[in-house]
């Protein structure tokens with residue numbers, strides 16, 4: 001296998017910023033769950049977790065499973081930075097944060113990892129790629145009250161999201177879009193990625209019946225959201241910012257969406 005031609009970003013720069021961000025914070029710790037290695041280079045697989053407590057809502061935030069979607073990684077980092085002024089959030093929530101799930105893809109700006117595998121199709125595999133294995137080991141048996149995944153779309157003219165709300169959880173996608181539309185265009189098409197959409201929200205089926213599972217199979221395997229949902233996380237949002245917009249606008253959209261969600265759950 002050949003290495004992609006050119007590094008677009010340096011993961012070590014990102015790691016430095018991440019560690020500097022987390023160090024001054026109390027109530028949240030960062031650890032490397034292992035190394036991801038390709039072509040003689042190793043990348044730490046980072047996970048940050050804030051202190052637990054039985055009365056706290058469990059929230060999962062992640063970015064960068066697709067390496068060519070850098071605004072999600074930046075959004076997670078900026079959100080962690082903003083936590084310095086919002087540490088009261090630790091009283092209400094326990095956060096589990098995966099800032100950059102695909103470090104190799106982040107460096108080389110590739111959707112896939114160093115083995116040319118789309119990590120967001122690996123969650124039902126018996127022996128998934130290391131990135132997904134580390135993530136699954138970290139959250140095995142855990143359910144989240146809310147999960148937000150940062151993605152980007154090269155084709156879309158506006159922000160949109162997939163929402164999976166099950167077992168009586170109230171959907172919040174439309175309320176998020178109402179906030180986002182003030183700062184970012186919304187993709188209001190009736191169909192996005194061949195799925196029916198309404199006002200920037202694609203509501204994924206609430207029941208994982210045979211039809212739905214067959215469709216996931218056709219696409220190559222389970223994405224992260226389906227795994228989380230199958231583990232009992234009843235409210236999951238996968239959000240897509242349009243890469244055609246400026247980085248800071250895309251980052252701002254993810255940040256506002258996540259902040260809005262925390263106020264609604």
Ligand SMILES: [Zn+2]
Nearest residue numbers: 066069151152
């Ligand atoms: Zn993506």
